[in-house]
Amino acid sequence: MLTLSASSILNYAKCPYSFYLYKTTEREEKPQTKATATGRAFHRVVEFILNGMSFKEALGEILIDDITADVQELKMFYSVYEEELERLKDEGVLATEKYFELDIDGVIISGYIDIITSFRRLIEMKTTRQQIQTPKPSHIFQVSLYRLTDDADSYELHYISPAQLVKIPVKPYPSSLVLSIVKQVKTLVDTLEYPPLGLVNGYCQYCLYKSLCTYYQKVEV
Numbered sequence: 111m112l113t114l115s116a117s118s119i120l121n122y123a124k125c126p127y128s129f130y131l132y133k134t135t136e137r138e139e140k141p142q143t144k145a146t147a148t149g150r151a152f153h154r155v156v157e158f159i160l161n162g163m164s165f166k167e168a169l170g171e172i173l174i175d176d177i178t179a180d181v182q183e184l185k186m187f188y189s190v191y192e193e194e195l196e197r198l199k200d201e202g203v204l205a206t207e208k209y210f211e212l213d214i215d216g217v218i219i220s221g222y223i224d225i226i227t228s229f230r231r232l233i234e235m236k237t238t239r240q241q242i243q244t245p246k247p248s249h250i251f252q253v254s255l256y257r258l259t260d261d262a263d264s265y266e267l268h269y270i271s272p273a274q275l276v277k278i279p280v281k282p283y284p285s286s287l288v289l290s291i292v293k294q295v296k297t298l299v300d301t302l303e304y305p306p307l308g309l310v311n312g313y314c315q316y317c318l319y320k321s322l323c324t325y326y327q328k329v330e331v
Contacts, residue, residue, distance in 0.1 A: 112296055113218040116252040122295050123248075124317075125308030129299075131319040141318040144180055149237040151179035152187045152270070153224065156235065157206045159195055160225070186272035187237055194268070194275060202228030210259040214289060217296045223256050232262035235270060242269040245278050251291075254282035258289075 122129040151172045158168035165188050172179065205226045212219040225233040234253050236242075245267050253265045269276040282288075306325040308314045320326045 111216060111218060112299060113220060114292070114295070115219070115221050116255045117221075119219075119255075119292065119295055120248045120251065122299070124311070124313045125306060126298070126304040127306040127323065127325065128308055128313070128317050128319050130304035131322050135319070135322070141321065142178070143318065144178060145237075145239070146318070147178040148180045148183050148187075152184055152237050153207065153235060155184065155188065156191070156195065156224075160198060160203050160206050165192075183272060187270050190272065190275050191268075191270050194277075198225065198227060201231075204228055204230075208260070210256075212255075212259055214258075214292050215296070217292055219255060219258075219292065221252075221255070223260060226260060226262060230263035231266060232256060232260060232264070233266045233268055235268045237270050239271060241271060241274070242276055245280050250280050250283060251288070253280055254285070254288045257282045258285060 118129060118132060121132055154172055155165065155168045158171055159165060163171070169181070169184065172184075173181070203225060205223065208223040208226060210221060210223065223232060224235045225231075227233070232253065234249065234256070236249060249267050253267065257265070265280050265282055267278045267280055269278070306323070308317055308323075309325060309329060314320055314323075314326050314329070317323070317326070
């Protein structure tokens with residue numbers, strides 16, 4: 111049985127060899143940048159706040175387990191998102207960080223949906239240091255996967271930078287397209303061939319696994 115997350119499917123699309131390294135690296139050894147750690151920590155902060163904690167209390171909980179997150183950046187993200195959090199509280203929240211699993215022809219798709227409101231809005235949050243004005247196709251694909259398990263009334267991407275919040279309503283891709291992509295990835299993974307396409311498409315500089323990648327090391331020499 112093959113288990114995939116939305117991010118691992120996207121990782122395969124960017125570079126099959128990076129996907130291979132992800133699947134064969136022990137969880138405790140998986141590399142993580144400070145930006146990634148901070149983004150994950152902010153998701154937990156939002157979850158705690160929407161479940162009744164203050165920001166100070168939520169931050170305290172985070173720092174017990176994760177000392178790698180950038181505290182100052184967390185504070186900036188919160189400052190930008192604070193008003194939206196109050197709106198969400200007023201609207202009502204059905205679920206935060208909702209875990210799901212889908213079985214698609216023997217492929218288990220798993221993940222966490224950031225926020226589902228009482229008005230059936232499904233929200234995916236993205237922390238970023240960039241100024242984003244249009245949604246990234248990979249992020250729309252994530253939301254499209256989520257629709258297979260939670261058919262909300264509307265879908266939004268929230269891009270949270272230290273300077274601003276950009277909320278973008280999105281239309282998910284057709285479910286038939288999403289299902290076909292998942293099945294195609296399974297077919298390719300079954301071949302046990304993982305070409306290092308990141309070398310071709312420029313993904314290497316963003317890859318968390320480049321220090322483990324023998325192909326990248328040869329380029330660096």
